[in-house]
Amino acid sequence: MKTKIFAILSVTFLSFLLASCLSTTTNAGSVGADRKQILLISEEQMEQSAQQSYAQVLEEAAKTGTLNKNAATVKRVQGIADRLIAQTGTFRSDAPSWNWQVNVISDKTVNAWCMPGGKIVVYTGIIDTLKLTDGELAAVMGHEIAHALKEHSRERASQETLQNIGVVVASSTLGLKKEGTALLGLAAEYTIALPFSRKHETEADHMGTELMARAGYDPYEAVNIWKKMASLSSSQPPEILSTHPSHETRIKDLQKTAETVYPLYQAAKK
Helix, strand or coil: CHHHHHHHHHHHHHHHHHHHCEECCCCCCCCCCCCCEECCCCHHHHHHHHHHHHHHHHHHHHHCCCECCCHHHHHHHHHHHHHHHCCHHHCCCCHHHCCCEEEEECCCCCCEEEECCCEEEEEHHHHHHHCCCHHHHHHHHHHHHHHHHCCHHHHHHHHHHHHHHHHHHHHHHHCCCHHHHHHHHHHHHHHHHHHHHHHHHHHHHHHHHHHHHHCCCCCCHHHHHHHHHHHHCCCCCCHHHCCCCCHHHHHHHHHHHHHHHHHHHHHHHC
8 A cells, every 4th residue: 555655645746846947048049949857966066067177178289289270170160150150049039149169179989069048069070071062061060059959968867867766766665676776777778868868969960950951051962971970880770779860751742841941051051
């Protein structure tokens, strides 16, 4: 009887917690980016963590002489970033006034990222390996900026916090031993965490493509990125086991998004 009462109270508590923490961080734009999110972690916590982590990354790059090594590349990246940042008000009115920072690290890593609060790093590896045009680089950076605008890192941290709460509650309610709790956590990861990650990637694709179109870059260049990525990948795990959509799925989806936002690009070019 006590176990049943505890289970009811636990579910009630979790339901209340979910309802009180649902909000959306962005406006819809043309791509419908106003999805509600679970945000248990504070924005201040995430930004403080991002500032510390970003400073550490830059410090390490400076020590190795790889930070902003090529002035022409830095100027190119920062110029594209400025055009994209100017359009972030479409999704968040506060975003254009964030303390944006844009740096380039000379490294073969094929990657770029944007931490909460607008802390951007682009590795020369992605520019050189994929031989990116300005439009393609805008697609990459727009995608990363979108992650920050939609606060995907904060949402993911909140999601994992909630997942851990659920595991504790379930193990207490069901009287699970350590092994049972571990299995419950594994199941939660594959039924909750992975689909959420795919959702974040797709959402960032949509928002990033709109940002680049509004900034005057042809949105169909976002499609080119993933065609190039596909040519780099000799193999890819099945989509169901991946945290990212498959290249084929992504390309088809981006083609639809590019068509949707193309009029914004045409208006920006006038």
